[in-house]
Amino acid sequence: MGTSKQDDDLEIIEKPDKKEDEKEAEDDDGSAKSDESSSESGDSDDEDEEHPLKKVKDKFDRILADLKSGAKSGDIKSGSFDLSTSAGAKAFVSQNAVYLGKKSTKEQTLLHLIAEAEKDELPSSRKMKYLITELVRLPENLLEKRDENGKTPLFCAITSRNHRLVKIMCDAHHDVNSILQIPKSLTTSQSANCIHQAIMKKSSSKDDDLLKFLIERANADTLLAVDENGFTPLHLAVEYKRCDEAQLEIVKALVERCDKALDMTYKHPEKGMLSPYLYHQLTYEEAKQKERESAESKRRAEKTDIEAVPKSERPDAKNNIKDRKGDPLKEKSREPPAPQDTLPIQPPRRAPTHMEAPTGKFTSKLSSPDQGRGPLVTFTAIPNGYGKGETLTPVEKKSSSRKTRTSRLKATEASALAIKQFLKLEYLRKRNHDDAVEFLYGAQQDRQIYFDLVAGLKTRRKSRRS
Known part of the structure; x- marks a missing residue:
């Protein structure tokens, strides 16, 4: 009796089937692999999101390089597209729209880069008319995009005094007043807009036509706006x-x-x-x-x-001399100077050639008159003792990238x-x-x-x- 009761109280523990254990292990491994693959794909997506600006910048750099090359050769092409024609510009913008509607570093669009480039670096705005027009007409409305300093492409073009580019941009946009009134500041509306900038950047009467062109396209809200100074x-x-x-x-x-x-x-x-x-x-x-x-x-x-000049040496010193009439010193001063021994005529001293110029810590300001031979070069020279046969060290002078235009x-x-x-x-x-x-x-x-x-x-x- 006692034994049967104990047997009733015993718990029956079933051993798991070996096949089922293997199946569960396979499931666990599969889920782990899927998690790893998903994490890897997630990492790649994160990498793609971390470098979109670099991709856009590289694309913009290639386009600008093509334009700069076209400025020298006369053929404005990017790949197989002829950007100087309406059909070529449309096809190019259509194929690269995924990049052209975005911003690069410094929050700049391709229009920003074109507007801020030197006029000699890129082809004339007349030759790039179709490309600029297609960029302006993109659905992203690139003319209203502001860079990290709050400037729109039109604001940059006005600052650069690129009149033709400004007019092309304005003519291509469906509501240019909405662009003219955008303030420069990113934090307040009380800031200079395009009309303020055009008036402040006027440097000669040649800018009057552009000013009138912009004023005719501005509404009352734009012309009544105040800048940061009121x-x-x-x-x-x-x-x-x-x-x-x-x-x-x-x-x-x-x-x-x-x-x-x-x-x-x-x-x-x-x-x-x-x-x-x-x-x-x-x-x-x-x-x-x-x-x-x-x-x-x-x-x-x-x-x-x-x-500061002594009275006797001033221009009106002759009046003082009249008062001292009869003075022996004055009479003596009127006598012609005694002849002196003549010195032998010395042959003219030969100027040192560029290979004989000395070196040292003082920099001369001489420049080569032949501007076609290369960049401006300055030479360093030692003040003591002309060096004979000494070689000189040319120092290339860096020129400013943007020419300063003084107001006339x-x-x-x-x-x-x-x-x-x-x-x-x-x-x-x-x-x-x-x-x-x-x-x-x-x-x-x-x-x-x-x-x-x-x-x-x-x-x-x-x-x-x-």
Whole structure:
């Protein structure tokens, strides 16, 4: 009895089948391999995502290299595509659209790179017209893309003063005003747009046609926008330093396109709110004050130089000599100098050749007149003792990659006066009395404007009688 009870209490443990164990092991190995393969594929995907910029950059570099080669040969091709034709440019953009719609390093598109390149490096914009047009018309809307500095391709082209490229970009876009009004800043809307930049980059009257071209395509919102300093395009245009002979036409174009620009004010830290008229007058007065200060500083410098010279050696020293008439020293000074022993004539000293030039720590500023032989080379020389037969070490001088263009604007008082009169009369014709007073004299004052019509009538009667 006891034995049977113990047997009933015993648990029956079944041994697992060997085949089932092997099957489970195979399943585990299979799942592990699948996990490894999936992780490997995931790693490859991550690698692809980590290097898209490099792939795009390499593609852009190849395209730019083809364009640079075309600038030298005259054939603008990339692979088998002729980019100088409409059909070739369309086929090229269609095949490479997956890259051309993206950004490279520094958040730049291909249009950014073309706009910032030197004009001599790439073919002319006229020859690249079809390529630029197709790039602008991509669904990604490349003209609205901003780089890491907030600049659009159109903003870069305006900065580079590439007029033809600017016009091609504008003509190819369906709504160019939406591009013109994009501010440069990435954080605030109060920043310079394309119109501000075009006015500030004007360096001669040759830029006037481009300015008018852009103003005609800008809406009121673009022309009323203020930059980081609080200036509207009209405020910048009426600044005295830009008042050359042709600037009046730019001011007229801005007012005709957007009359409300006359009502905009700039907050001066000391003068308060300034209308375009008052800002123009302020910059004129400041420029004239600087001219007076410069003239006074120059006069004082000349006076100091004169006082530093002994009186006897000054240009008016002859008056002092007259006072000392009969002085033996003076009479002696009038006598001709005693003849001196003549020195033998020395043969002219031969200038050292480029192979005999000495070396040392002082750098000479000599340059070869033959510019066709290579880059500008400077030679280092030791000041003590010409070296005989010493070799020189040429040092290649690096030239700037971008040519600096100095402004050739010359403001004239006649142009400044014409702009002042235009602003005044334009506002008086279209605004009421109180607004005109504030426009001309500022907000805090008690002035009145009167028109002496009787005096004008008397003048007309006198002219008729005569």
